[in-house]
Amino acid sequence: MTEKSTEFLEKYLNNxxxxxxxxxxxxxxLDYIRPYADxxxxxxxxxxxxxxxxxxxxKVVIEAHADEISWFVNYxxxxxxxxxxKNGGSDHQIAPSKRVNIHTKDNIIKGVFGWPxxxxxxxxxxxxxxxxxxFIDVGCxxxxxxxxMGVHVxxxxxxxxxxxxxxEKYWVGRALDNRIGGFMIAEVARKxxxxxxxxxxxxxxxxxxxxxxxxxGAQMIAQRIKPDLAIITxxxxxxxxxxxxxxxxxxxxxxxxxxxxxxxxxxxNVLQMIIETAKAKDIPFQxxxxxxxxxxxxxxxxxxxxxxASALISLPLxxxxxxxxxxxxxxxxxxxxxxYEFLVQLETGHDFRYIK
Numbered sequence: 001m002t003e004k005s006t007e008f009l010e011k012y013l014n015n016x017x018x019x020x021x022x023x024x025x026x027x028x029x030l031d032y033i034r035p036y037a038d039x040x041x042x043x044x045x046x047x048x049x050x051x052x053x054x055x056x057x058x059k060v061v062i063e064a065h066a067d068e069i070s071w072f073v074n075y076x077x078x079x080x081x082x083x084x085x086k087n088g089g090s091d092h093q094i095a096p097s098k099r100v101n102i103h104t105k106d107n108i109i110k111g112v113f114g115w116p117x118x119x120x121x122x123x124x125x126x127x128x129x130x131x132x133x134x135f136i137d138v139g140c141x142x143x144x145x146x147x148x149m150g151v152h153v154x155x156x157x158x159x160x161x162x163x164x165x166x167x168e169k170y171w172v173g174r175a176l177d178n179r180i181g182g183f184m185i186a187e188v189a190r191k192x193x194x195x196x197x198x199x200x201x202x203x204x205x206x207x208x209x210x211x212x213x214x215x216x217g218a219q220m221i222a223q224r225i226k227p228d229l230a231i232i233t234x235x236x237x238x239x240x241x242x243x244x245x246x247x248x249x250x251x252x253x254x255x256x257x258x259x260x261x262x263x264x265x266x267x268x269n270v271l272q273m274i275i276e277t278a279k280a281k282d283i284p285f286q287x288x289x290x291x292x293x294x295x296x297x298x299x300x301x302x303x304x305x306x307x308x309a310s311a312l313i314s315l316p317l318x319x320x321x322x323x324x325x326x327x328x329x330x331x332x333x334x335x336x337x338x339x340y341e342f343l344v345q346l347e348t349g350h351d352f353r354y355i356k
Contacts, residue, residue, distance in 0.1 A: 001333075005190070008032045009163070009183050013173055016101060016158040018070030019088045019212045022046050025066055029182055029207050036189040037205065047221045048207045050189060056202035060346070061230040062188060062339055063218065064181025065211030065297055068174065069321055071157040073102065073136075076147070080140035082111070084157060085131065088212030091321050095134045098323065099160040102138065104150035110160075111138040161323045169329060170254070176317060176325040180332065181233045182207045184315075187336045192343070199347050201228075211297055218297035222304035229270065229309050229346075230301035231339060235327070236261075236288060236314035250288050252316045254328040257283065258335045259314040263290030265302040267309040274311055277342045283334050288314065313338060 001009075012032070017025030026048045030040060037050030048066070069088035076082050082102075086092075096115035101108045114137045115129070127133065136157065140146045163173040171180070189205050191197075204225055208217035211234075222230070236259050239249045252259050260274060278285045293299045294312050302310040313335055318326040 001187075005187060008186070009171075012183060013163040013171075013175065013179055016070075016103065017066055017068050017175065017179065018103070018156045018158055019067040019210055021070075021103065021156050022066045022209045025179065026207065026209075029066065029186060033186045033189055033205060036186075036193040043221055043224060045217060045220060046209045047217045049221065049225070050205040052189070052192065052203040052205070053199055054202055056200060058201040059204060059225060059227040059229075060199075060201050060343070061204045061206050061222075061225060061227040061301065062185045062343075063206040063208060063230060063232050063297055063301070064185050064234065065178045065209070065217065066182050066207045067209050067212050067217070068158065068177070068179065069212050071100075073151060073153050073155040073157065075153070076143045076151070078143050080138070080142050080146050081114075082136040082138065082146065082151070084134065084136065087156060089321050092131050092134055093129050094322050096129050100136060100157050101160050102136070102151055103156045103158070104152075106150055109138055109149050109151055111136045111157075159323045166326065170326050171329060171332075172324050172326045174323040174325060176327055177235045177320055178211070178233075180235070180315060180327060184233055184332060184336050185339070188339045188343070191336065191340045197344060197347075199343060201347070203343065208297055215297050215300040218300035219304065222301045222308065226305050227301070227308055230298070231270075231274075231311055231313060231342065232296055232298040232301060233313045233315065233335060233339070234296040234298075235317040235320065235325075237320060238316040238318045238326075241318050252286050252288060254316045254318060254326070255330060256316070257285045257331060258338055259286045259288050259316055261288045261290050261294055261298075261312040261314060263294055263312075264292070265290070265294055265299045266311050267302070270309050270311040273345065274313065274338070274342055277345045278338055280345075281337070281341045283338050283341070285334075285338070286316070
């Protein structure tokens with residue numbers, strides 16, 4: 001990684017990009033990728049795309065999603081407390097005592113998820129956090145005071161935290177699911193530019209919106225691009241951390257390399273090409289199996305148009321949908337290299353015009 005890459009990673013990860021409100025994060029991403037692409041565009045809902053060789057008839061997508069889970073202001077009490085509803089798969093159990101940013105039209109209002117002190121709780125009937133009882137305190141004593149700050153029903157709320165390193169081996173923070181993916185595909189574009197690799201196919205580097213509420217951004221952009229091939233990157237669970245059952249969730253470990261998924265939405269020939277590339281370039285990898293769907297943007301691309309040959313390369317991650325999502329730095333590098341080497345192999349070692 002270059003110094004510029006590291007600066008981009010920190011700026012991009014520390015910025016809020018909640019589902020439906022991804023514009024500021026997309027601008028950061030576009031500003032970084034613009035020197036490495038021949039052209040770029042955004043769609044109606046904000047998916048950002050950098051394109052290399054845009055006039056080529058054969059179209060290849062590498063994709064990640066840009067949005068993070070968050071909350072919506074749902075109800076403000078007469079006493080000035082704020083109740084919320086989920087925007088994506090937000091975890092109500094981790095909310096109490098977390099600091100938050102409430103995004104209003106003009107600025108950011110600071111707040112906290114409050115919780116009764118341990119001294120006053122009934123230990124025999126301890127109440128767990130639920131959507132019905134978690135609340136935000138912005139330091140106001142009335143609904144009118146809250147509204148004067150610009151806070152209203154529909155304002156989006158994100159947790160406040162900053163990217164950090166752990167034991168020099170891991171990156172830790174909120175929303176690595178999946179802005180770390182946006183970082184990785186941007187680094188692939190940088191590597192292509194700096195290595196002077198000039199693919200004959202058109203390469204579309206796609207940072208999609210609204211994955212966390214149903215893969216919607218990928219669904220829209222797949223219809224627009226109409227790609228021939230799509231490589232999706234997202235996160236998956238590190239199942240070696242406590243409280244996972246490997247017989248159910250599989251066996252994937254941070255530090256052991258990218259996870260390659262088998263499943264109905266994954267095109268077997270494309271997957272085999274990725275595996276061959278990993279073996280040829282000594283890139284470690286792991287395997288996982290999906291059932292009816294992968295639960296990622298792979299599904300939207302695979303079943304779009306008349307069918308798109310698609311595959312999924314996942315990054316093992318600990319503590320998904322918390323403020324301490326954790327990934328191994330070497331795994332990030334391995335995924336960047338694997339996607340890059342796959343694209344080179346696609347250009348030089350296969351008839352990229354037709355995969356069946």
